[in-house]
Amino acid sequence: MKIKNFIITFVSAIALLLSTSVVSFAKVVGDKIVLGAAVSLTGKYSSNGVHTQNGYNMAVDRINSMGGIKVGGKTYKFDIIYYDDESNPKRAAQLAERLISQDKVEFMLGPYSSGLTKAMAPVTEKYGVPMVEANGASRSLFTKGYKYLFAVLAPANLYLDVAIRTAVELNGGKGVKIAQAFEQDAFSQDVRLGILDAAKETGSEIIIDDKLPKELNDMAATLVKVKQMKPDVLVVSGHTKGALTAIRQISEMKVDVPMLAMTHCDAAKLSKQHGKNSQYALCASQWHKTLTYKDKWFKDGMTYDADFTKMFGYAPPYQAAESSAALLVFKDAFERANSFDQKKVRDALAATDMQTFYGNIKFAPGGQNVSKPMVLFQVICDSSGKCENKVVAPLKWASAKLIHPVPKWSER
Amino acid sequence: MDFMVFQYPMITVQACLDGILLGILFALIAYGMALQWGVMNIINIAQGDLVILGGYIAYFMYLYGIHPAWGVIVSPIIMYFIGIGIYKLVINKVVDRDLFISILATFGISILFMQLMNFAFGADVVLANSGYGTTFLFDSNVVLPNSKIFSAFVSIVFAICLVIYMKKSKLGRAIRATAQNARAAKILGVDTEKVYAATFGINAALCGVAGALISITFTIHPYMGLPYTIRSFMIVIVAGLGNLPGVALSGMGLGVFEEFADYILGTEFRIGSVFLLLVLILVYRRFKLSRKREYLK
Secondary structure, three states, rough: HHHHHHHHHHHHHHHHHHHHHHOOOOEEEEOOOEEEEEEEEOOOOHHHHHHHHHHHHHHHHHHHHHOEEEEEEEEEEEEEEEEEEOHHHHHHHHHHHHHOOOOOOEEEEOOHHHHHHHHHHHEEEEEHHEEEEEOOOHHHHOOOOOOEEEOOOOOOHOOOOHHHHHHHHHHOOOOOEEEEEEEEEHHHHHHHHHHHHHHHHOOOOEEEEEOOOEEEEEOHHHHHHHHOOOEHHHHEHHHHHHHHHHHHHHHHHHOOOEEEEHHHOOHHHHHHHHOOOOOOOOEEEEOOOOOOOOOOOOEEEHHHHHHHHHOOOOOOOOHHHHHHHHHHHHHHHHHHOOOOOHHHHHHHOOOOEEEEOOEEEEOOOOOOOOOOEEEEEEEEOOOOOOOEEEEEEEHHHOOOOOOOOOOOOHHO | OOOOOHHHHHHHHHHHHHHHHHHHHHHHHHHHHHHHHHHHHHOOHHHHHHHHHHHHHHHHHHOOOHHHHHHHHHHHHHHHHHHHHHHHHHHHOOOOHHHHHHHHHHHHHHHHHHHHHHHHHHHOEEOOOOOOEEEEEEEOEEEEEEHHHHHHHHHHHHHHHHHHHHHOOOHHHHHHHHHHHHHHHHHHHOOOHHHHHHHHHHHHHHHHHOOOOOOEEEOOOOOOOOOHHHHHHHHHHHHHHOOOHHHHHHHHHHHHHHHHHOOOOOOHHHHHHHHHHHHHHHHHHHHHHHHHHHHHO
């Protein structure tokens, strides 16, 4: 009896092994183009990791249901192998290695966050696997001479650039006094470099330059300085916790500053957590649903927003939109390359010049997307306390007028 | 380096007040740690994670429309039972072993709690809004959020209640007896097992209070527990076990130290300076101890 059991287990184990290895023998299987992706489903990036995955899945669904990808006269469909990178760069690099050498994936999608993308890029580069990523904006990704890395998003140093330029413009072209507080991570430090550049070009002066720790939940010290030194602009970048902490303490300490600009307010759902206290905050965003870019698959931002909400039950943050755009880029490149040869696909990717619902996409030699500006939206609340994000800059895309300077707390 | 503290004298006042209010809150967490360290000889690395868990309880009350200040009552009650649960599952197996084993065990609990909280509540940073206003002092040059004043006040109330309870109640006396000499207490009829469980529960309840207060004053996140563990560990080693006024004082001292480090060295060194101070104090104590030993020779 025991022996029989053993044989059954053994045979089924072998069968299971064979079947999985057939499935995972990737690249192009039958009519499927298999892409590999490691995303953060657990760990500290898990919420944005899930947005990334949902964005990918949404685009796969849409492209497959609208006729798939035509290469060499045959129609293919997208499929993605996912692994959970646990928000851990080492794990992400291992998984990239695994996807390429074990699962034989020949095309990759990016993970969430600059840090993890940085860990995976050397691996994909080594094997010559084209990777289109949608969530790594750090400038250092694009200065290493990677040939197979393409990012659909604007690089980190441009995130708050537009805020400084707008402030200078409103100041009659004269330089402004800037206070800034940035978390000490790759992304926020790149945002900071962007501000330094913008300050230099516009003749602005940086009067407070604070760095925030990773375990940040108190920035009262910075705000006290802001109260005393009265800058024209306060810039904060520290992921979600930075945005939430800033609004909480600014409203509690009644810090008056004419312009407050931040990153990651979208993910922080500022107005949901803080209501009217978040009013007038400016947020840098890669995408907003009211932008009027168009494409064949998702039509436009508003339609994408509605479809995504229907499918996943929540409104898409820009992290989801940019992830969806990555697949549109891949589809376009495969069709133009008309081949599955990695080199040809890579060259086709490099020659990408298209408009998607998310924005125009055209890659610089370093791999970053240079044809899509960042937008700034402002949190604007009506008298009943309902708050909305309205695009206010750049002017071309604005759907509301920027309220500047921000009214003082005593007058609100 | 930034010497604004000297250029703007009001910043000094602000830093001191902020530090003291913050320190009182730290002291509450540290008191829980000192209590269980003294009674059970366990250094609880999961202290900060218990704090965060307590914060999530207040946060969920806030989500369901209950004012988060009630979390100060509800959270310790729930945390008390969670504490007893942890004691029954893990701590009672390591309580008589050496310190190293207990540190390992609580370190494991800490990782487990972090991941479970991340799994259950997500990786988003959250906070509960109390809607308390702001107090302005000195021609509004010094600003104190009322939520900070509230949390310091609640911490003091809880600390006083606990001290009275330890002095007057039967369980309190049993806890103190066990801390002095567990064996003798046992011989005299104290159920030390029960005392240990209660002590761990009380510690978890204190963490619950502190967590609820932190969700009102700052933000919470599954991975934010460690700095609270480090701070309370430091306060306890400075103050010594069973020295409540010492815990309160060194808590406030640490709070003020942190605020000044923030202004002078920069926010990025705020938590770093706490770690540095910890190392310095450990070295100093060791130095002092070794001198004493030589003297005894």
